[in-house]
Amino acid sequence: MNLLSGMEKFGFSMDGELDILADEKPKAGENAGAKTAAPVVKQEKDFVIDKKVRCPVCDKDFPIKAVLATKLKRLEPDFDLRPNYEHVDKIKYDFLSCPNCGFSALDTTFSKIDTARVKLIRADFCPSFKPQPNEPLPELYSYEYSVEKFKLALICTMKKKAKMSEKAYVCLKIAWLRRAQLKELEQDKDADPKVVEMVKKEYEGFYSQAYEGFMKAISSETPPYCGMASEAVDFMLANMSMYYKKYDAAMKLVARLIQSPSTSRKLKDKCVDLKDEITAKVAAEKAAAAENK
Structure with missing residues (x-):
C-alpha cells in the first residue's frame, strides 16, 4: 500500500512503500568512504x-x-x-x-x-x-x-x-607577538637578518617595559590588574624574574603565593616546582662562580 498516495496533485510522485527510516540507514559503500576520507585540516x-x-x-x-x-x-x-x-x-x-x-x-x-x-x-x-x-x-x-x-x-x-597595569599589559602583548614572530623567523632560512635583529630587540625592549611596569603596578594598584587576578600576575612576574635572573624577586613572589590562602592548590603546586627550579639555578650559578675563581 502506498501510504502517500494522493500527493501527486501537489507534484510529488511517491512510489513504493513508505519508510521514514530510509534516510537514517547507511548507503552501500558509505562507511567505506568515511574511512578513507581525508581529515579536515583547520586553518x-x-x-x-x-x-x-x-x-x-x-x-x-x-x-x-x-x-x-x-x-x-x-x-x-x-x-x-x-x-x-x-x-x-x-x-x-x-x-x-x-x-x-x-x-x-x-x-x-x-x-x-x-x-x-x-x-x-x-x-x-x-x-x-x-x-x-x-x-x-x-x-x-x-x-x-x-x-x-x-x-x-x-x-x-x-x-x-x-593605569600602569594597562600600559604594562599592552607592552607585554607586543613582546609576546614579537617572541612568536621571532620563532617563525628563526625557522625561516631566507629571513632577513636585519629583520630578525629588529624583532629580537623589540621583544627584549617591550618585555623589559612590561616587567618593570607590572612590578610597579603590584606595589601601587589594587587588583585586578587590567582584568588579571593578582595570583596570575604574581606567578607571571615570578617567571619573568627568573628570565632576568632576579632570583630574590622571584622567590619572594613564589613565597607570597604559597602562603596566600586565596592561591589555588593547582597554582601552589606550580609554585613549589618553580621554587625548586629557582633554588637549583641559584646553586648552579654559585657553583659556576666558585669554579671560575
Missing part, C-alpha cells in the same frame, strides 16, 4: 570572522577581524602564562583600532573609557593622528600589522593617563 581563517565596532571617541563604526574564541583549542601556555591556541595566535586579534580617529586599545578596555579620558584622547592624540585611507583591512592579521596597532594602543594608554 587560521576558519576561526576569524568579520565584525563591526563603534568607536567611543569619534562615535563611528568600523570593521574588524575577530576570533571565535569559543571554538579554539587551548594549548599549554608559555612559562610567563602567554596563552597559546591551536591553529591561530589569538593575541594578534586582541586589540581594537579605529581607522577614523586612531583611538586604539586592548579589546577588553576599548569601550571602557570614561568621559574625562575621551577628552584627553581627543585633545592629545587625535590631532596628531594621520588616518591611512588606502590601508585595507587584511583578511588575516600579520604580526607586523598587529604590532603596529598595539603600538598605537600604547600611545593611547599614555595619552589618556591609564
Whole structure:
C-alpha cells in the first residue's frame, strides 16, 4: 500500500512503500568512504570572522577581524602564562583600532573609557593622528600589522593617563607577538637578518617595559590588574624574574603565593616546582662562580 498516495496533485510522485527510516540507514559503500576520507585540516581563517565596532571617541563604526574564541583549542601556555591556541595566535586579534580617529586599545578596555579620558584622547592624540585611507583591512592579521596597532594602543594608554597595569599589559602583548614572530623567523632560512635583529630587540625592549611596569603596578594598584587576578600576575612576574635572573624577586613572589590562602592548590603546586627550579639555578650559578675563581 502506498501510504502517500494522493500527493501527486501537489507534484510529488511517491512510489513504493513508505519508510521514514530510509534516510537514517547507511548507503552501500558509505562507511567505506568515511574511512578513507581525508581529515579536515583547520586553518587560521576558519576561526576569524568579520565584525563591526563603534568607536567611543569619534562615535563611528568600523570593521574588524575577530576570533571565535569559543571554538579554539587551548594549548599549554608559555612559562610567563602567554596563552597559546591551536591553529591561530589569538593575541594578534586582541586589540581594537579605529581607522577614523586612531583611538586604539586592548579589546577588553576599548569601550571602557570614561568621559574625562575621551577628552584627553581627543585633545592629545587625535590631532596628531594621520588616518591611512588606502590601508585595507587584511583578511588575516600579520604580526607586523598587529604590532603596529598595539603600538598605537600604547600611545593611547599614555595619552589618556591609564593605569600602569594597562600600559604594562599592552607592552607585554607586543613582546609576546614579537617572541612568536621571532620563532617563525628563526625557522625561516631566507629571513632577513636585519629583520630578525629588529624583532629580537623589540621583544627584549617591550618585555623589559612590561616587567618593570607590572612590578610597579603590584606595589601601587589594587587588583585586578587590567582584568588579571593578582595570583596570575604574581606567578607571571615570578617567571619573568627568573628570565632576568632576579632570583630574590622571584622567590619572594613564589613565597607570597604559597602562603596566600586565596592561591589555588593547582597554582601552589606550580609554585613549589618553580621554587625548586629557582633554588637549583641559584646553586648552579654559585657553583659556576666558585669554579671560575
